Amino acid sequence: DVRWKQIDKFESSVKVYGETKVMWRRKFTAKEGENEGLKLWEFIQYPPSANVFVTPTQGNSQETETLLSHALNAEKCLKVVQNQFLLSEEKILNINQKTTAADQKWKARVKEYETRLKAGEKKHKRERQGAKDRMLKLKNLLEHQNELAQKQSAQL
Numbered sequence: 447d448v449r450w451k452q453i454d455k456f457e458s459s460v461k462v463y464g465e466t467k468v469m470w471r472r473k474f475t476a477k478e479g480e481n482e483g484l485k486l487w488e489f490i491q492y493p494p495s496a497n498v499f500v501t502p503t504q505g506n507s508q509e510t511e512t513l514l515s516h517a518l519n520a521e522k523c524l525k526v527v528q529n530q531f532l533l534s535e536e537k538i539l540n541i542n543q544k545t546t547a548a549d550q551k552w553k554a555r556v557k558e559y560e561t562r563l564k565a566g567e568k569k570h571k572r573e574r575q576g577a578k579d580r581m582l583k584l585k586n587l588l589e590h591q592n593e594l595a596q597k598q599s600a601q602l
Contacts, residue, residue, distance in 0.1 A: 453554065457547060464543050468536055475532050482525045486518060 457551065461544075461547065464540065468540050471536055472533065475529055479525065479529050483522075486522060490518060
């Protein structure tokens with residue numbers, strides 16, 4: 447029982463550690479997403495090198511702005527999908543850890559029950575053998591007493 451309590455305490459501490467790790471990872475990815483959003487907002491508000499572009503004509507300016515907005519939207523979508531992918535991986539890891547812990551716990555319980563069953567079978571076998579031995583002794587004693595009784599009755 448003490449071993450089981452120690453194992454349960456250890457399992458619960460590992461579980462708490464795993465949950466804490468997942469929680470901090472989620473917070474980190476959320477903050478990372480916020481950071482990327484702020485970088486994108488800053489990039490939109492204050493382009494880093496607006497003077498690099500050749501002074502475009504009116505038609506090219508709209509086309510450039512359209513292409514730039516499409517590129518920025520694509521980058522946003524990429525970051526969102528990457529964050530979703532990371533969260534999905536974390537969920538899968540968490541589920542795998544839980545199932546692994548549960549599997550190990552059940553394996554330990556099955557092993558314990560198997561040892562108890564074997565011990566019970568050995569005990570039952572010993573008791574049956576002991577009963578056979580006692581029955582044989584009592585039978586021999588009864589035969590011996592029967593022989594003595596027959597000798598006594600023959601003498602009388």
